[in-house]
Amino acid sequence: MTNNQHITVLLNEATKALQVKKNHWYIDATFGRGGHTQKILEEGGKVIAFDVDQEAIEFGKKMFGSSIKPGNLILVRENFANISSIISSLREDGQIEDIDGILFDFGTSTQQLKSNERGFSFEGDGELDMRMDNRLGVKAKDLLALIPTNQLEELFREFGGENDARRIAKAIKNSPHPITTTKELSNLIINIKGRQQGKLHPATKVFQALRIAVNTEIENIMMVLPQALELLNSEGRIVTIAFHEGEDREVKNTFKLWEQEEKGENLSKNPIIPTNEEIKGNSRSRSAKMRIFIKK
Ligand SMILES: C[S@@+](CC[C@H](N)C(=O)[O-])C[C@H]1O[C@@H](n2cnc3c(N)ncnc32)[C@H](O)[C@@H]1O
Structure with missing residues (x-):
């Protein structure tokens, strides 16, 4: 249906x-x-x-x-x-x-994935939210700010199977300003991993990992x-x-x-x-x- x-x-x-x-x-x-x-x-x-x-x-x-x-x-x-x-x-x-x-x-x-405002998608531009339940307190952008580098790396690896977890976690934490939007995160990952036509979007795994963590x-x-x-x-x-x-x-x-x-x-x-x-x-x-x- x-x-x-x-x-x-x-x-x-x-x-x-x-x-x-x-x-x-x-x-x-x-x-x-x-x-x-x-x-x-x-x-x-x-x-x-x-x-x-x-x-x-x-x-x-x-x-x-x-x-x-x-x-x-x-x-x-x-x-x-x-x-x-x-x-x-x-x-x-x-x-x-x-x-x-x-x-x-x-x-x-x-609907959740496609909505820019909900922040699930690396394709649009919106606040890095990712809460399925908007009564929850912690958004994806808060996780990026709160979690230390090694735990962020583990999260990307464990929930996303991301091979470049360490480099991505470090780049997020070393960014001169907090990463708070889907576009900023997606661009940061593209800068690290590059982008190949016809291949899985390079931000797919990190976005998946964050979504799983935000929504426990x-x-x-x-x-x-x-x-x-x-x-x-x-x-x-x-x-x-x-x-x-x-x-x-x-x-x-x-x-x-x-x-x-x-x-x-x-x-x-x-x-x-x-x-x-x-x-x-x-x-x-x-x-x-x-x-x-x-x-x-
Ligand atoms: C893959 S969709 C389900 C699609 C549905 N079977 C259909 O045919 O339309 C998953 C839905 O489960 C909800 N969901 C995810 N985790 C949940 C939880 N822990 N408790 C209740 N709902 C949850 C999401 O908000 C989302 O709307």
């Missing part, structure tokens, strides 16, 4: 993996533009959808009114790291019943997975789509451990990946890996 340019990745595969049953409840932990939510609703499921981004929630309220009104969709502006307490209070209020599946489509939406993306995944397992009905499914090696590794190791502990079945020793046709139509999907776990 295409909504205002965000193309949902692995739409059919993820919905099939959830095995949606009519009138049963599912959680879409990363609503975005609601592509997966829409499909679950079309298949007769009911959805509690989370997103930290106010714009995503506003979009959902506008576009999904016909599902919200009869109570088939509940939109929550919350971090999925707090999933247990939110679901408990919805249950106490009698708004929902047991949960049969939880879907995570980690990372950012196209790996920590959120570590926090939510045990809660998700606890919340599910027996035979309920967790489906994850990750675009970043570190995020996918966290899921992979957790599912493997759960299977060893006999908590259920890990269906994805090899992850499910998009078809060549999907990648051709949506290059953003090329790094996606989907994993499935079925609770005992």
